[in-house]
Amino acid sequence: MKLLTVNNLSAGYNGTDIIKNISFSVDSGQIIGILGANGCGKTTLIKSLANLHPHTGNCQLDTITVESVSQKELARLCGYIPQNNSISLDLTLFDVVMMGFNPELKLLQTPTRQMKETAIQALIDVGLGNRMYDNFQSLSAGQKQLCILARTFAGKRKLLLLDEPESALDFRLRYQAMELLQDYIQQNHASALITLHDSALALNYCDSLLILSDGRLIGTIIPSETSISDMEQLLSKIYGTISLSKLNDRLGNSRLVMMKEAETS
Template sequence: MNSAIQIKELALKLGGVSILKGISFSVAEGEYISIIGPNGAGKTTLMRCLLGMYVYEGSVRIDGTECSQANSRELAKTISYVPQTHDMEFPLTVRDFVMMGRYPYLSPLAPAQKRDIEAVEKALEVTGTGSFRDRLLRTLSGGERQKVYIAAALAQETPVMLLDEPATFLDWKHQADVMQLLKKINRECGATIVAVNHDLNSAAHWSDRIIALKEGAVLLDGPPAEIIQPGPLKELFETTFIRKETLAPITKKNQAE
């Protein structure tokens, strides 16, 4: 299987401090991976490297394109990003917001083309957000808003989708909704999904593979059943807050799939 993302010996210093220390891994096309790790492990920095926001040492390639050297519009055609959502003070409608996902394809003065409108409509349909396309973003609930953010990333039509804590701050039902939607995008649209996740249960339940970062390096890399175990997690978080019995059903379910 081809790799969607290839990271080799990625290292980065910010303000003289070494944040990433020789990270290497690759992600296969159509894979769904979660990146976990304690605060300060370098998850956000790794994400920004993928988005081409830093000049780093080593190599980060998405679909063969080196991220730090790519033209920002060209890079945006290979990887889309769903940030942690926050309040939007300005009265933007859902449709306008999703249309922003088409930015890398649009020319400065020309209006959106048929192709763009179709991509937006499809994204609204897949995410089930079409029914509130004319509502303002700020009037939506947390779960609805998260889906709209995912719709905008989907409209960007990229092979890779990167998400920062896709289900944090959502209640259980909406977490499941959003995660199911991502799985659907992963399976049906064939998108490679990389999600930074603090929620170990959700990482274990939904991803094909988990990569655990600690102090700027990859500590663990493998299927959830291997990683979400008391031993490895203790090494990762340096605490024994996990009880084996609560984890058992999740890992079993994952193994069964």
């Protein structure tokens, strides 16, 4: 079932389009990666989908047209994690996660007990259960990112828009965050659009990958179906010469590994 349909999306700055005529759709239950070189327009695309950046074209999310609803209404269906968190207030981690319920609460309405329990569980799930009442500002950059992820999971939105959520996480936590995301998507019949610079996460955790180059969608990879040579060809357009291999880990799970090759002239 389609959760999101994007039609002819273009957006930019100062009258110049940075992303150009992008169209794609996302089924429920999918994690879609957005890959592209620095500056190709990934953040601009994600912000446009969250209706936080002016654009032309339109996005249909479930039963709503993104461009025609209020931010609060959109926030009930869609959770957005920006590249850099902008929380500068002295709040506990618990308070930060509780902010995820704001779109559901009316003015002066207090959160329910179930919301509080969900927030606590979300913090435990990301490994921050023992820091729940610490000041958010006292966390490291990676821990802040995990706390924001917990807030997004607690909100139980149908669509998650995540802009490089792994950037501050160490090697182990990157994988843990992707596993948590997979569980979330399955349990909530949700979908995620996620910009990534980590090819191992992109190739091994995403159901499909949108390949952006210079603001255009130049192709789509379905890691479980697309041939290695087709994937290499597309990925080389954004990363230069690369090679891909399928390797088995010790448990026999097949993994895609991308290696940078010397540039050929």
